[in-house]
Amino acid sequence: MAEALVHDISWNIDYKFHLGSTWSRFLVSLRDDKTILGTTCKACERTYVPPQAYCESCYESIDTWTEVAPTGTLHTATVTMKSFEGGPTAPYCVAAIRLDGTDTLFIHHVGGFDLTNPQEVDANLRMGTRVEAVWAENRRGTILDIAYFRPIVG
Ligand SMILES: [Zn+2]
Secondary structure (H helix, E strand, O other): OOOOOOOOOOOOOOOOOOHHHHHHHHHHHHHHHHHEEEOOOOOOOOEEEOOOOOOOOOEEEOOOOEEEEEEEEEEEEEEEOOOOOOOOOOOOEEEEEEOOOOOOOOEEEEOOOOOOOHHHHHHHOOOOOEEEEOOOOOOHHHHHEEEEEEEEOO
């Protein structure tokens, strides 16, 4: 058996990334209006958040924008207890959320409770938990203009 070599490699590249018209409109709406926009396919009526310029289901071009409620239902979640370089500060939760009126899962953070407390995690991260967006105070046109989603109490 050949020896398996491992090399240490480091990349640190600064660059600009053009987001395109669909993602730009979505992020500007988060930043300026605290509004979540999706796109809706006229052919099959699927609503996408984040918005898509083409339907992943029937491949039609999409140009219909839909304002979506900042509330939804938790489908799955995971809590990360250890940070990694370039990532969020642990602990944090990444979840798949179906926003009301959409047909896709929106991946975002869920928080607003003690992620180090197993009882709170168990109580707040159940499939079907209703959640609402918490907006960042200083919005910069990024996905983190929604700081996180928090469970809706009551
Ligand atoms: Zn479609």
